[in-house]
Amino acid sequence: xxxARRSNDWGFPRWRGYEDARDAVQVxxxxxxxxxxxxxxxxxxxxxxxxxWFFCQRHAAEYNKxxxxxxxxxxEEAANRAKAEQTENAGYAEAQxxxxxxxxxxxxxxxxxxxxxxxxxxxxxxxxxxxREWRARAKKVHPDVKPGDAEAAEEFQKLQLSYEVLKxxxxxxxxxx
Numbered sequence: 001x002x003x004a005r006r007s008n009d010w011g012f013p014r015w016r017g018y019e020d021a022r023d024a025v026q027v028x029x030x031x032x033x034x035x036x037x038x039x040x041x042x043x044x045x046x047x048x049x050x051x052x053w054f055f056c057q058r059h060a061a062e063y064n065k066x067x068x069x070x071x072x073x074x075x076e077e078a079a080n081r082a083k084a085e086q087t088e089n090a091g092y093a094e095a096q097x098x099x100x101x102x103x104x105x106x107x108x109x110x111x112x113x114x115x116x117x118x119x120x121x122x123x124x125x126x127x128x129x130x131x132r133e134w135r136a137r138a139k140k141v142h143p144d145v146k147p148g149d150a151e152a153a154e155e156f157q158k159l160q161l162s163y164e165v166l167k168x169x170x171x172x173x174x175x176x177x
Contacts, residue, residue: 030056046072112169115162127170134163 030039031053041060042052055063070078108116108123116123119133138159139145146152 032059111165115165118162130166
């Protein structure tokens, strides 16, 4: 019995985990002075240096809050680096419409901003204002009101598409919230 080893599964082999061991696991602590939490979030020390800090989530967020990726580069180098990264990430170009398109608080996509422009509304307009403006404008150019007018029909289609874009966005926000 001198060579007997204690089992981890108490006689039930399926309870045993893959590569299960009782050895101590080495845990890297946060590199922030005085923090004793697990440091599992790598953060670069500088743009051209492969060395990294390892912070806990709280300190990584604090560190990255003021991080400027282009710090220390002149204008031309920064533009070249940005262009190189954009070409490397070109496979993700189809998802750019989810990004922020300019004015407003950043919560609306480019498509939503264009739809608001068609309805001639401000970027922070709520959905009730969108609905009111859409109805008022659609009544003026509806094909039943102006039959045979191609220009009015085209304007109505623009209004309808804009309303559908904004309605779908509002439904997504309600679903998430």
